[in-house]
Amino acid sequence: MTDVARVAGVSHQTVSRVLSDHPNVSAKTRAAVTQVIEQLGYRRNSAARALATRRTHTLGVIAVNTTLHGPASTVAGVQEAARDRGYLTSAVTLRTATQTALAEAMQHLAGWGVEGIVAVTPQRAAVRALAALEAPCPVVTVEGGHTLDLPGVSLDQNLGARMITEHLLASGHATVWHVAGPSDWLESEARTQGWEETLREAGADVPPVLRGDWSPLSGYQAGQQLAGRVLASRGRGAGLTAVFVANDQMALGVLRALREAGLRTPEDVAVAGFDDIPEAEFFPPPLTTIRQDFASLGRDSIGLLLDHIEGRTDESTHLVVAPELIVRASTARRIAPAAE
């Protein structure tokens, strides 16, 4: 900066003003300085700037399990939104969300002077650990539920599950079975809850819940159980004709298990998923599912975080993003209501 000032024949402060778009700089000086900056390829040192302003303009992202479609897309959305707002983001990916790992990640980020943290922590234990930790900066959760008083953003999982369940009931199924995700995931919980509420409100039976771990394999195993039940109850009463699986990957496993058992989808058993991964449209058969708007989720979470950082609010607001139902062949309408 001193070099630029010398070459341009002004003081270093004037150069600083030009870089900061300060209003009181004459057009002539500004042009001259800009040109010298260009010519020298000068770039302002962000460490010194951070030191002087006490602002690092850096945000941290803590995410668990970024190999899954949901978290991965969310993190991408968050990073993009932060970049648009002029912040640097640094992401820390954890394999498991233990309190220790979270604390360590937070230390790591705090050590680099992040001004805020977006935590993509869909597990109940993770949010609780997060709430227990005393953070060195504002923290916003994504998919962290709103039970604890951390500000956050999430998709309306409950509504998504209701949409799916209502869609299946409206398609002529007497009731809808459910393959849930791990019980410690809030998303899983909310989806199960939405499903159950819808069934109760419609006066339908609430079958027992099968549980997987989001993986295709666990879906496959659940699917085998479902298939066994269908075959065992053939010819008797209103049986198992529709399944709402808590994510698309498990739905893929369910579809395979049903197929192997000789059951057709949707004729024998209709199947719906959740997430709308890119592959869902090409499953055998194409999967009815819920699409989430991850870009919105990212934008909203960054917006909320910056509101806290820049002191515009200090409430624990919780924003909710609406889901979208995507109907495909796996839940094609039944011609006659299930009565068999």
Add this chain to the structure above:
Amino acid sequence: MTDVARVAGVSHQTVSRVLSDHPNVSAKTRAAVTQVIEQLGYRRNSAARALATRRTHTLGVIAVNTTLHGPASTVAGVQEAARDRGYLTSAVTLRTATQTALAEAMQHLAGWGVEGIVAVTPQRAAVRALAALEAPCPVVTVEGGHTLDLPGVSLDQNLGARMITEHLLASGHATVWHVAGPSDWLESEARTQGWEETLREAGADVPPVLRGDWSPLSGYQAGQQLAGRVLASRGRGAGLTAVFVANDQMALGVLRALREAGLRTPEDVAVAGFDDIPEAEFFPPPLTTIRQDFASLGRDSIGLLLDHIEGRTDESTHLVVAPELIVRASTARRIAPAAE
């Protein structure tokens, strides 16, 4: 730090030495200082540290298309490796790899004083643009090929394709068809090349290449063409009995198209993919594919980058990671060689 020094009754420099694990500090002083640090919850300011040492200990990651399985996993691997080595990483995700976008991303990172950049740029155009740009710091490419003199790491795509092709030939197929990825992706190119070389060396016919864009939809369309060809040539000579699809997502589309055309996999047409996405094991039928070790890729790229940053080398080394063949039902062995 001054506070810590005052409370501990030492100079700020001693505190600095304790934090930096300097050897010449007495055990007693060290313990006392450590305790005060703990008690005061002191954390050293990284901006000031960066300013004084002229090292930011920050690395940048530039990635294109992180929604695809490969790039996403690679980025995760890179970030984890960097964190293990004590570096902060900041990722910039681009939607398209134009020269402008790359230059901008680099400016963004340079502005924050990154000491090196890992570029996950599997497209030919992106690497070329990258090589043309004069970077403000060392750059290492991942999956960027080794045609240009940028140091880099990649999976041996060519070998992977050979393994798949040889596996299919060894399973009794007269030749192997190929659905390639976009022609401007280096990975795509290398896979096609490996496939073609293997066929030529084996003296097999080299059928025309079909091309997709990695998406399941494009695979589906390619699959329809393949199915049409199989049906048209029924009963005549050695036909189309095996397909190597350049990634698993497209393979899913191909499988669907074949199924819709009434063709069985692997009995009528064997199908193999590339990537081993978690879903591949549950495709109808489970997919033979190539697994890539993304963690290694990440570790190696960070290792290479740090070698450059810390001045241990300045060559444009290119590391190659070995692929692994995963055989599943989609390419089950033909009992009799294809002669029909």
Add this chain to the structure above:
DNA sequence: TTGCTGCTTGTTAGCGCTCACAATCTGCCA
């Protein structure tokens, strides 16, 4: 005792930037 070595600790001077304030320079009116 003197003088030397080796360990431990303190002092000083920046790193490159921004902030608060001071100084200068315009233009314009009395």
Add this chain to the structure above:
DNA sequence: TGGCAGATTGTGAGCGCTAACAAGCAGCAA
């Protein structure tokens, strides 16, 4: 012509840390 407001530019200090050097102190041989 003097004087004053407002725009523009310059000056000095300090953000929190580390590097380089200086100083103090023990232990030991001559």
